[in-house]
Amino acid sequence: MFEKVLKTLEFDKIKSLLLEFASSSLGADKIKSLLPSTSYDEVVKLQEETDEAASVIRLKGNVPLSGIYDIRPHVKRSEIGGILSPNDFVQIASTIHASRVIKHFIEDITDSKDILIPILVKKSDGMSILTPLEHEIKNAVDENGEVLDSASTELRHIRQQLRANESRVREKLEGYIRSKNAQKMLSDAIVTIRNDRYVIPVKQEYRGHYGGIVHDQSSSGQTLFIEPQSIVQLNNQLREFKLKEQQEIEKILQALTVEIAAASHELLEIVRIMGELDFIFAKAKFGASIKATKPKVNDNGIVKLFKARHPLLAMDEAVANDIAIGENYSTIVITGPNTGGKTVTLKTIGICTIMAQAGLQIPTLDGSEINVFKQVFADIGDEQSIEQSLSTFSSHMVNIVEILKLVDHESLVLFDELGAGTDPQEGAALAISILDEVYNRGAKVIATTHYPELKAYGYNREGVMNASVEFNVETLSPTYKLLIGVPGRSNAFEISKRLGLNDAVIEHARSYIGADTNEVENMIASLEQSRRLAEEERLEANELMKSADKLHKDLQKQMIEFYEQRDKMYEKAEAKAAKVVDKAKSEAEEIIHDLRKLQQNKKAEIKEHELIEARKRLEGAAPELEKTSKSVKRSASKHEFAAGDEVKVLSFDQKGHLVERVSRNEWQVQIGIMKMKVKESDLEFIKGKQKVETKPLATVKGRDYHVSLELDLRGERYEGALIRVEKYLDDAVLAGYPRVSIIHGKGTGALRQGVQEYLKNHRNVKRIRFGEAGEGGSGVTVVELK
Structure with missing residues (x-):
């Protein structure tokens, strides 16, 4: 590019x-x-x-x-x-x-x-x-770049001798600076180094006292740095050890360098x-x-950006817009006032395309899509004034001429203020001609313009879409929202009126506007009003839907709690009754035991058959429990229930289907979208199960269809996604699936979080988890159904 x-x-x-x-x-x-x-x-x-x-x-x-x-x-x-x-x-x-x-x-x-x-x-x-090479280096050189004693045995030995020799030199020199004449003959009682040799600072007049070699003097010449004769030999030996040390270090570094080369x-x-x-x-x-997401990549010319922001604008200031091109139309003509956001819109789609093709994620919502273009052309100027000079027009035309030489069906072309800077009539004609030329070559084009003639351009040509940036006349400021399908209109009269211009002057000005122009402006105003009303109604509908969904969840929760409480009460009553029966039987057995004992002792003449009859009478006296809240008895002809049978739950007077037997005398019953456990004694047979296909089928509005094991929500809006999830779960439950997968993608995580929050409160969901590595990871939620 x-x-x-x-x-x-x-x-x-x-x-x-x-x-x-x-x-x-x-x-x-x-x-x-x-x-x-x-x-x-x-x-x-x-x-x-x-x-x-x-x-x-x-x-x-x-x-x-x-x-x-x-x-x-x-x-x-x-x-x-x-x-x-x-x-x-x-x-x-x-x-x-x-x-x-x-x-x-x-x-x-x-x-x-x-x-x-x-x-x-x-x-x-x-x-x-x-790792071995790393350790070898670290054993030889420390983090500060100093060669360590451990680098070699020879280096350790040399440095030991070097330190011992330095100690002797220092000891000898410190003897000088501690002597009784030191204060008189030395400028300072210190040992220092000059030319890599240990020296002491001697006053000029006492230079002959110490002998030796003068290595330096102070700037005033009053102090000489002398190496006394007595330590010259020691310093020579020290110098020799340092040379040996340097040679050994070079040897070590040479060996390490060979290792690096290898x-x-x-x-x-x-x-x-x-x-x-x-x-x-x-x-x-x-x-x-920048809260960016991975875009889908295609090579079929389609660009879809959901809530796209310009990456260089602050996130809390940038207005996010939906931008789409390449599917139903290949050209967008954006009209609207200055500083309304037209140029930012052009740059947003341009920079998002380039970023995506460079491997960067883009500041849009999940599900956005980018085409790979061979070339991106942009004629975008910084000058926003309508008082453009000829040179500016010429420079724009030079760019456009170069673009027209190279543009083809694999190009994205961005025109800012196409045809501006010259006579309005000629500029509009040029703009239309240029757009036609680029459109005919198959390129994807987005152009901004001030010319009212281009407002009708999208209506006269297939594959061209009008758009505009919204302007709030009440606040006299743009909202920076892109309106696809609605051309921009002039707000000059409304703005002038808001600023206090006399009504008579405004009406007089209107008289110079042709009837066709007025009709177009009125049509655009009507479209804008209709769009605003539709947007308000959509927001209101969303609020109502959220409210209804909350109410639905609350009712579901209360219904589930009711069923659970009812079952607990049944279980409690049965347990209590069982205790009473067990106690009665125990007492009966005890009585019979006592009677037998009396018989054996011949203290009473009691026949065995009388004992048996007495036991039967006692067992018959055991209380029978009512299993349902209504005193409803089943038909005398007992039916052998099977999964799939249509039955009636007597206690609720509702029809349902048997799902599976959960115990000897209890079934799981599907009533509408609810599943519940019901005692067999509370069921009345209606008809047997119907033959079904080998594939799981779900029934909706009287017809059967196959239910997929996965639901793909990528690219969906939050509210629409929840509606699809609710319907899908109902179908999956009716199909008898134990587990399904919901694909929501990764992205910013907003859709994933919303879906999982919904699933946690759903009546038919047993548990949820993220997909395993082979199932899609955090981009998929696996749902286990009850």
């Missing part, structure tokens, strides 16, 4: 914001060179990798990407035989460590199976584990992949900061 178009649409500012989320210079370099792709397959891949990173951030909150350095120059230097510095090794070890940390981080996510991230896993697998391929691959991971996660973090 042309660099001028990217600058016009402010893609450079998007990249500047994106840079703030890079964790290393590697990621920053990739951001600086970021350009939108024109390959459909590549854009799909870019969006998928950004979405994986966004899922990781939502799950983990943060990603360990610190400690990454661009070590490519160090590795290249090692390959050509150079010796690396200690600080070079520090950066190499830090980068190896960072790669190991992010690799384990991604492996942990994969092992937990919370989300599927195949692209990130593949990149992570491409990094070699160089692992150069693995190290360069680590750098490449870590840069890509930093870049991918930077895109995801930026998307989260």
